Amino acid sequence: MDTQKPTPVIQPWTKEFWKATQQGKLLVQHCKDCNSKIFFPKKVCPECWSENLNWIESTGKAKVYTYTEMIDMVEPKFMADLPYIIAMVDLDEGIRMTTRIVNCKSEDVAIGMDVEVVFQEISPECSLPVFQPTDISLRIKTTDPKETETKVPEFETRLQPENYQAIQYEIGGKNNVVCFITLNRPDKYNAINRRMAAELIDAFRRVREIPAVGVVVLTGAGKAFCTGGDLEIFPSLAGHQNSLNWLSHEGLDVQRAITSCEKVVICKINGHCLAGGLEIALACDLLYAGESAKMGTTEINMGILPGWGGTARLPRSMPIFRAREIIFSGRKDYTAREMYDMGLLTRVFKDDEFEFQFEKVVNNIASKKPIALRMGKEIMARSVDGCDIETALAVERNGIQWLTYSPDIQSVMDQFRASPDQLTQQQKQQNIRSDAKK
Amino acid sequence: MGKKNLAIIGVGEVPTGTYPDRSQWDIIYETSIQAVRDAGIHKNDVEGVIAVAPQAQPQLTAEISFGKIPEELGLKGCKDVCICNAGGASTSNCLRLAEQMIESNQAKIVLIPHVTVHSTIPIPDLINFFAKAGIDLQWEYPYGTTYNGIIAMMTRRYMHESGTTEEEMASVVVSLRKWAALDPNSIFYGKEVPTIEKVLSSSMVSSPLHKRECNVLADGGAALVVTSAEYAKQMKCPAACKLGESSRYFSAFTTTRSTERVKEGFRDATDEALADAGVSKEEIDIWNVYLAYPVGHPMFMETIGLCKPGQAGKMFMEGHTWPGGRMPWATIGDAIGRGHTGSGVSMATYVETARQLMGKAGARQVKDAEYVFQNTSGGSGMNFIATVWGRNR
Known part of the structure; x- marks a missing residue:
């Protein structure tokens, strides 16, 4: 409707x-x-x-x-x-x-x-x-900017998954190793308000404390993924300080909470993914979309620009000449397939296969060791940030060395030390098995 | 006597209700055949068809506009057909057109049918239609106004100016529902009439309007067969003859409508229609008022001087307007009592005016009714058409 x-x-x-x-x-x-x-x-x-x-x-x-x-x-x-x-x-x-x-x-x-x-x-x-x-x-509330500028929304109680209003937080999946964070304002197409921003920050920091979880799935309830900032917050942005805070406090903290949460964050783009919604997606590690999802950044239509990481991450996520078009055109009707062809998304699935295929991807990645996923996320993040190749290789080398000597890998290693043949044997058999599957 | 030359000689009607399984054409057949038979004429005597435009039903509107009714009903004597739309004032204009057709010898007998089947219109279309009907898309709609909302604002202002209480407003509903309970064609036929307390205890929709002070959308249809007053006289059949008429246009939208002009229009059009008919206010036996929501009723009553200013609410509360009261008022219970059938409630009100004057109004029959005042109004109250009707003599 x-x-x-x-x-x-x-x-x-x-x-x-x-x-x-x-x-x-x-x-x-x-x-x-x-x-x-x-x-x-x-x-x-x-x-x-x-x-x-x-x-x-x-x-x-x-x-x-x-x-x-x-x-x-x-x-x-x-x-x-x-x-x-x-x-x-x-x-x-x-x-x-x-x-x-x-x-x-x-x-x-x-x-x-x-x-x-x-x-x-x-x-x-x-x-x-x-x-x-x-x-x-x-x-009820004053619109005198001097007074509103100092007004920061406070949430009466400490944020807990039980009292989240704008998102849902759930640990589940096979062996309870996946955390599902769902933007949950379907009647508002999951538009981001202050409450949602605060809850997202809380949720992504919270999940860091659960070592068994290796993967976080971020998606939207209802028909959209997220259509960006809720218009309800716009009047409050009339104050310069308020507006800056919305970008640097809520905005930056949400991005940081996602990029530094130390889990592989898989974004499931189940519908419209626009403006701030797309920027949240850009902070994730893997982007999967259903074919009917529409995407774009619309800020330029209001005379501004994406301010939650869009201008920084889009050009780093795809060829620059395509990223520029997305930001300058203000189009909100890029199809998922178009975005994929332009180099942005991880993968696009047909709508009727989306659930099934997405679950397969999640289950596979979630079966990997969280500690390796965490290290992989960090190494790659540093590497693409534009350091020189020698630094990148050093980070990689030392990261993997660290992993190899981490306690849970060492416990596996012990049996190989005892019988050195076992590793090659085991690997061989695995290869045969996986080849036979194909 | 007035210079009008029009008589309703036949009526047909299906009870207002919910008929998702009934096609619109099924209802057109039933009401038209009933009206032709009621008039005691042959189908081929119908020489003109002037249909009321069904609201929010574009397909049906197109079919009727392009002449399907005479063909479907086999009206072999039909010389011409058209459709007429003025919202809730459509029927009044169909009657005017019929009068003109008859007067100019284009037709001797004209059929005026209406049907609305709200229950098969997709809900989004229905919401969309009623959210925008009579509401300006630039200056009103973006704020989230609705039909109930604009009437609620009108009601609050009226209560403020006249000192009418919430209970008195609710008593208008009680009065209308008392008549509806006696009308076999109403959705509330035989149903318990709510008390003032019950009306006020229904949930608030748009303050100060409660749910029971708002209309229920329903399906319905009716038809009139009309001819000249002279021919009706020759036929010696029961009939309702139009004696006087006058109208005023106010504005398309409530924002731009001044209450003072509306009151002036109520007064002038009513006085002119009565003068045209040569009938005095005191001689009117039934005030068959159609104003869709409760607020118009007391406002109209006091404006034209049927009670002292600010006392209209009491008239409804004390029962003067009820069945058996001294001022029978809106004897099918207006849209509140009948169910909202698009432009059908004004049609149903004409059917009722005719029934009362033909002596066919059953339990609602006002004894020896000689003169009936009837009005209609279209859109969000864009106009006011006053008519006076009398018996065939």
């Missing part, structure tokens, strides 16, 4: 109105000939049919004419907002608008209440003018 929020259907003569909303201005159409204020804006003045129309900037002050709290029976695309307040407000300029009342408890809204305009960005082209109480004491 369609959960994409509708944007205003703009007419040629209302473009200016919506453009102004991006600069936080509320415009009122005005007829220069008969001096009428016009709403909804028209192509010609509805009073005198003059085409001599202009815009005046509203003070943004209004009074509530009537309102309703929407509680039930709305379209699926608005369900996540419930309950919300729709109102008609009378602007000081003498026009009446339908809008939402925000930052106010429903029991505090009243007919005649003084409100002022604020803007909610809903698309790259426009922001919706909504209204909040003029009286600061009636506001």
